[in-house]
Amino acid sequence: MAFIDELKFDKDGLIPAISQDADTGEVLMVAWMNREAVENTFAKGLAHYYSRSRKKQWLKGEESGHVQRVLEIRTDCDSDVLLMKIRQDGGACHTGNRSCFYRVRTPDGGVKEDGVKVFDPSQVYKKK
Amino acid sequence: MAFIDELKFDKDGLIPAISQDADTGEVLMVAWMNREAVENTFAKGLAHYYSRSRKKQWLKGEESGHVQRVLEIRTDCDSDVLLMKIRQDGGACHTGNRSCFYRVRTPDGGVKEDGVKVFDPSQVYKKK
Numbered sequence: 158m159a160f161i162d163e164l165k166f167d168k169d170g171l172i173p174a175i176s177q178d179a180d181t182g183e184v185l186m187v188a189w190m191n192r193e194a195v196e197n198t199f200a201k202g203l204a205h206y207y208s209r210s211r212k213k214q215w216l217k218g219e220e221s222g223h224v225q226r227v228l229e230i231r232t233d234c235d236s237d238v239l240l241m242k243i244r245q246d247g248g249a250c251h252t253g254n255r256s257c258f259y260r261v262r263t264p265d266g267g268v269k270e271d272g273v274k275v276f277d278p279s280q281v282y283k284k285k
Numbered sequence: 286m287a288f289i290d291e292l293k294f295d296k297d298g299l300i301p302a303i304s305q306d307a308d309t310g311e312v313l314m315v316a317w318m319n320r321e322a323v324e325n326t327f328a329k330g331l332a333h334y335y336s337r338s339r340k341k342q343w344l345k346g347e348e349s350g351h352v353q354r355v356l357e358i359r360t361d362c363d364s365d366v367l368l369m370k371i372r373q374d375g376g377a378c379h380t381g382n383r384s385c386f387y388r389v390r391t392p393d394g395g396v397k398e399d400g401v402k403v404f405d406p407s408q409v410y411k412k413k
Contacts, residue, residue, distance in 0.1 A: 159394050173301060
């Protein structure tokens with residue numbers, strides 16, 4: 158059976174996709190894909206997602222140039238999550254951090270940031 | 286601000302949580318938490334989830350004994366996904382695999398399994 162036909166999209170036609178650095182194992186980002194985005198990700202080897210706010214498909218890096226080159230795609234036992242091993246150009250996060258998961262819970266229940274800044278968003282997104 | 290108050294639960298009151306092996310970086314599982322499950326995960330240091338099919342909170346490992354000891358909890362830039370660094374007793378997956386992500390897409394568009402079996406589900410879940 159084809160991999161894509163096994164996937165279970167939710168009631169909105171979406172499936173969450175985790176991107177993980179293929180070399181370091183760092184989890185970089187989670188975003189949603191519709192079927193078209195999954196197909197484009199497969200066909201082009203670059204991660205495509207579906208924006209729930211803009212209601213359209215987007216190529217990760219289309220504005221920033223920070224594309225995600227997809228080396229491997231997995232799904233879980235329920236076929237309702239994707240896991241991609243990728244190489245990330247620039248940084249994954251719109252904040253300029255390498256990973257979107259730059260906020261960590263502290264022992265007192267608070268939150269602190271320990272991200273690695275790899276670009277300046279005001280420069281990368283200045284065309285907006 | 287408290288970490289939990291920053292989290293954005295979806296319209297069903299849930300947030301997806303990724304569990305990642307703290308030592309190897311392997312992504313083991315994705316499941317959903319409601320606020321109560323997040324609170325119990327924080328308070329007890331063991332991953333708790335919310336079952337959308339059974340409509341109740343559950344302790345991961347309550348039947349199998351394969352608990353997830355939580356060492357660190359992160360959230361992403363949108364505060365709508367959790368990432369936990371854990372130590373997994375036994376295996377994460379109900380199929381007996383160490384990780385739920387044991388199915389990988391092949392170059393021809395098909396799917397193959399390359400999981401690492403760490404327990405026999407028929408033995409672990411025999412009380413059912």
